[in-house]
Amino acid sequence: MSSPQEATYGLVIGGAESEGAARERQELLDPANNRPLAQVAVGTVDDARRAMETAQAAFEGSDWAGGDGARRARSLLRLAQLLEQQQEEFARLETLNMGKTLREARGDVGFVIRTIEYLSGLADKVEGETIPVPGSRLNYTVREPLGVTVHIAPWNYPLLLAMRSVIPALAAGNAAVLKPASLTPLTAIRFARLAKAAGIPDGILNVVAGPGGRLGEALVRDSRCRSVSFTGSSEVGHRIAVLAAERLVPATLELGGKSPVVVLPDADLERAARGIALGIFGNAGQMCWAGSRLIVHESVRGALLEKVRAVAEALHLGPGTEDGAEMGPLVSREQAERVLDYVRSAREDGGTLVTGGGRPSTSTLAEGNFVQPTIVADLPPDARAAREEIFGPVLSTFAFRDVEEAVRLANTTPFGLFAAVWTRDLAQAHTLSRRLDAGMVVVNEPPMTFPQTPFGGFKESGIGSEQGIGVVRNYTRTKSVLVNLALPKKKA
Ligand code: NAD
Secondary structure (H helix, E strand, O other): OOOHHHOEEOEEEOOEEEOOOOOOEEEEEOOOOOOEEEEEEOOOHHHHHHHHHHHHHHHHHOOOOOOOHHHHHHHHHHHHHHHHHOHHHHHHHHHHHHOOOHHHHHHHHHHHHHHHHHHHOOOOOOOOOEEOOOOOEEEEEEEEEOOEEEEEOOOOOHHHHHHHHHHHHHHOOOEEEEEOOOOOOHHHHHHHHHHHHOOOOOOOEEEOOOOHHHHHHHHHHOOOEEEEEEEOOHHHHHHHHHHHHHHOOOEEEEOOOOOEEEEOOOOOHHHHHHHHHHHHHHHHHOOOOOOOEEEEEOOOHHHHHHHHHHHHHHOOEOOOOOOOOOEOOOOOHHHHHHHHHHHHHHHHOOOEEEEOOOOOOOHHHOOOOOOOOEEEEOOOOOOHHHHOOOOOOEEEEEEEOOHHHHHHHHOOOOEEOEEEEEOOOHHHHHHHHHHOOOOEEEEOOOOOOOOOOOEOOEEOOEEOOEOOOOHHHHOEEEEEEEEEOOOOOOOO
């Protein structure tokens, strides 16, 4: 591969890479130093139409939708193998584009490989049912692909979150049009090239990069769009829900979070501290399910905070490509500014800075979008920084006296994506998991998921879920066929 710096990335429509209709390009910057990284074609509303048209034609004309599932499974498995062969290049490209550390990016690409392997095994198991009905009748259901599915992805896990919905849609026999986030389209474009090499027919996976408001909306509004999978902010999620409702197409919405981490007095504080730090400083805090609110029993608050602070202060910040970097830069200057603004607001609202709170002083990091791992204590639970998603490496901490108060604090925000509990008392852990208003709960773990684990949130965190064994069905429709078998005999 040529280095990304020399490279230009196009729109991938119908298996061919091209400029957008307006011949406009966007320059992408390396978040570690804000130097130019690559040029990418910017899609327009005309390009959206062309992508949707091409996908529809491929859906109707190729052997993908109508062909047998084993054919899809073979191509998907081949795709997983090709991705595994290029895992390092993909990881490097993700790091350069998004900023995360190479170790994190390798993990992301690995997750995509496992996802494809898992779902390829389901591609030939999209089964209907036979239903007992009165009389001499046969009633059965068929699971059909939907047609053209639209996928809109965010920038924090660019390849992983795009493929989390694209792959099940493909496994079910659909044709997909993906719009990656404008800042981080490179690995998705490269992935589409790989899909072609794996034998997925042209037009079955299309990738168009460009602005959400214009291009993204055009995809959802297109009359050929049969479902939308959106991962992004709750604000845009509301907009997508309205657009999808207007068109009467289903929408899976994976949105923001402000997730609680509840630490009971009997927890293993050493392990909890490492897990809490990973859950808020991993991916430089840019995680929908970041454990951003630490809710800790007052008796262990001081000891735990000391431990988390020690982990935070020992983290090595550096460009994601650097050996030993444990936390990379944020994705953009704007994102770093936004996060620092939240820290200012937390302090104005009475929060005490335990550590961090600014940019690192190291001169070699001055050009990049680095923000120190930050902990804020004593923030009133209704402060802006305690309720809104910061999407950066900022942990707020709250103390509780009894479990009732812990549950109240945990469930107080409009979000309901994820919650963590740290305790040695497993009965208490199960009871608490029931009471936490979150789509995902982990016990004695940092945020952790697998392709076979459903991933989704409640309340402002979204509708529906991705991943898990049921996900391929999300991208199908059910047709009931009822046959009367009691035909009168034909007269001779
Ligand atoms: P965003 O909502 O700004 O953008 C997400 C995607 O939507 C991008 O591709 C963007 O171009 C597109 N978009 C923007 N406006 C649009 C519109 N009007 N119509 C159609 N598309 C539009 O989110 P972001 O800043 O890229 O990502 C961060 C957010 O994503 C955070 O809130 C985070 O919590 C959330 N997120 C959720 C999950 C999850 O699984 N629940 C996972 C990762 C990120």
